[in-house]
Amino acid sequence: MTLVELKGVDVRLAGHRALQGVDFAMQAGEIVTVVGPNGSGKSTLARTLIGAVKPTAGRVTRAPGLRIGYVPQKLQIDATLPMPVRRFLDLPNRVSSAAAQDALIQAGAGDLGNRPMTGLSGGQFQRVLLARALLNDPQLLILDEATQGLDQPGAAAFYRRIEQVRQDTGCGILMVSHDLHVVMAASDRVICLNGHVCCQGAPSHVASAPEYRALFGTGTQGALALYQHQHSHSHDGGHDHHHHHDGCSHTHPEAAE
Numbered sequence: 613m614t615l616v617e618l619k620g621v622d623v624r625l626a627g628h629r630a631l632q633g634v635d636f637a638m639q640a641g642e643i644v645t646v647v648g649p650n651g652s653g654k655s656t657l658a659r660t661l662i663g664a665v666k667p668t669a670g671r672v673t674r675a676p677g678l679r680i681g682y683v684p685q686k687l688q689i690d691a692t693l694p695m696p697v698r699r700f701l702d703l704p705n706r707v708s709s710a711a712a713q714d715a716l717i718q719a720g721a722g723d724l725g726n727r728p729m730t731g732l733s734g735g736q737f738q739r740v741l742l743a744r745a746l747l748n749d750p751q752l753l754i755l756d757e758a759t760q761g762l763d764q765p766g767a768a769a770f771y772r773r774i775e776q777v778r779q780d781t782g783c784g785i786l787m788v789s790h791d792l793h794v795v796m797a798a799s800d801r802v803i804c805l806n807g808h809v810c811c812q813g814a815p816s817h818v819a820s821a822p823e824y825r826a827l828f829g830t831g832t833q834g835a836l837a838l839y840q841h842q843h844s845h846s847h848d849g850g851h852d853h854h855h856h857h858d859g860c861s862h863t864h865p866e867a868a869e
């Protein structure tokens with residue numbers, strides 16, 4: 613079952629072309645990771661999928677009544693306002709204690725309900741955001757840089773939890789990430805974005821695709837490698853490329869601005 617589909621989607625934000633000609637669909641139960649350098653439109657794609665951003669061209673189709681859980685990239689919490697985790701889960705809509713506790717347990721935050729939001733560690737905070745996203749029993753879970761601020765073991769643990777959520781609920785999961793190398797094991801499909809879809813496919817396929825390498829380099833430093841590999845690559849190396857190529861310029865989007 614297709615949960616949400618984008619066809620030929622362009623998004624302009626204050627005159628800036630954040631997405632162009634994006635075709636993309638999420639199926640029930642699959643884990644998809646979106647990678648791409650800063651400013652490549654990853655958050656815009658996530659926000660278009662949830663309906664917070666309207667396309668300037670193209671079409672977005674959601675399954676009727678689709679329930680979406682969303683973990684935003686940024687969330688400002690007023691540090692002067694002491695708010696326990698449990699109360700945070702009541703924003704914007706009150707939820708039953710049972711539902712709140714279920715979501716916290718599912719997110720690995722079952723013991724955090726009475727803790728103040730501002731005192732949480734990075735990993736605890738992200739688990740609480742996950743709990744909030746799980747509250748309405750989503751069929752599609754969208755996580756925008758959900759492992760930000762987590763160290764490698766913390767991120768790996770978070771991804772294992774996400775896999776468990778899929779196993780338990782069967783929901784489709786879209787993750788936005790800078791770090792392909794931690795994400796890969798959990799993903800059915802990786803989309804490499806640079807304003808448009810540069811390449812996509814199984815993680816191992818994308819990791820070896822020249823479009824991906826041109827954006828991220830061949831090392832394992834993830835985004836750090838971005839600025840070191842600006843050279844253009846050639847497509848005549850005799851390799852059998854199965855990837856989809858639609859003419860990505862491979863320049864870093866912010867370097868080109």
Ligand SMILES: Nc1ncnc2c1ncn2[C@@H]1O[C@H](COP(=O)(O)OP(=O)(O)OP(=O)(O)O)[C@@H](O)[C@H]1O
Pocket residue numbers: 625626628629630648649650651652653654655656657685
């Ligand atoms: N509200 C806005 N108004 C104008 N331009 C915007 C707005 N939001 C995003 N943009 C621009 O759209 C482009 C894509 O931004 P987006 O946040 O989707 O990228 P991203 O891949 O998520 O980046 P990052 O990895 O840095 O979070 C960027 O050039 C950004 O500056």
